[in-house]
Amino acid sequence: MTVGNTTTQRSADATATGAAVDIEQVAVRFRTKKKDVTALRDVSVRIEPGEFVAIVGASGCGKSTLLKLVSGLLRPSSGQVRLHGEDVRGPRRDIGYVFQRAALxxxxxxxxNILLQAEMRGMPKAQARQRVDELIAMTGLTGFEDAYPNELSGGMQQRVALCRALLHRPPVLLMDEPFGALDALTREQMNVELRRIWRETGTTVLLVTHSIAEAVYLANRVIVMTPRPGTVAEVIDVDLPVERDYGPTMSAPEFARATGRIRDLLGATTTAE
Structure with a gap:
């Protein structure tokens, strides 16, 4: 089932470059001391340049494993993973990665902390400093440039982590539960900021979250995973306007339809955050 038929926003070069991320019939199997475990089975996902795609599913269904496959931190047991048409055979330098904890x-x-990315990549210093200034302004960190992590709120720390991930202008940004440790109000604010930043940068985003509401508010499409061994249960097209005010979006009938369908697929019986 597809909820709505809104055309997914894509970057201008989508036709020229093909898919940003192409996961084709991927399986991941692990061997433990006691048994073999299949984390993912027959997963196929195509993400176009400029899309914002969220992944939801029960704990242990392989959501984070998918991100590791795209980043090249993990090789599939079978199947193929491509990034802009190139096979992913090892760790990729042309991605950004944001984790649940800012790790500053x-x-x-x-x-x-943001410049650490530039130092590791050997970016020209003047170029890196200019880019940092742009990102600090974009993420609302102006005035906190010289603050240390213990002087920043959790939300501000995650903004710093996001700046660090975007410093080298990655075509693909991977986000693994980036707001899971934040309080509800800060999480809402970060959702609004992330969607604005995504629209300004045009970066392809692949987000893992346990929050159904967060997934639907942020994404153009939501990939719903089955319990382990994880595979794609359904892909939901989110029929919401590009401009999304948080409050009105949460009360929109299209939002209710999408979140309701995802809850049905996941067997959820409680209201998501």
């Missing part, structure tokens, strides 16, 4: 270095200021 306590002895570095916000600016220097």
């Amino acid at each position: 270095l306590e002895w570095r200021t916000a600016r220097r």
Whole structure:
């Protein structure tokens, strides 16, 4: 079933480059001391340049494993993963990665934590400093550039982590439960900010979340995973306007239809955050 028929927003070069991420009939199997475990089975997903796609599913269904496959941190047991048409055979430098915890270095200021990415990549210093200034302004961190992590709120720390991931202008941004540790109000604010930043940058985003509401608010499409061994139960097209005010979006009938369908697929009996 597909909810709505809104055309997914794509970047201008989508036709020229093909899929940003192409996962084709992928399986991942692990061997433990006691038994073999199949984490993913027969997963096929195609994500176009400029899309915002969210992945939801029960704990242990392989959501984070999918991100590791795209980043090249994990190889599939079978099947293929391609990034902009190239087979992913090892860790990729042309992605950004944001984790649940900001993982900032306590002895570095916000600016220097962002610049760590530039140092690791050998980016020209002047170019990196200019890019940092752009990102700080874009994410609302102006005035906190010289603050240390213990002087920043959880939301601000995640903004720093997001800046660090976007510093090198990655064509694909992977996000693994980036707001899961935040309080509800801060999480809402970060959702609004992330969607605005995505629209400004045009970066392809693949987000893992346990929040059905977060997935539908942020994404153009939502991939719903089955319990382990994880496979794609259904892909939901989100029929919501590109401009999404948080409150009105939450009360929109299209929002209710999409979240309701996802709850049915997941067997959820309680209201998602």
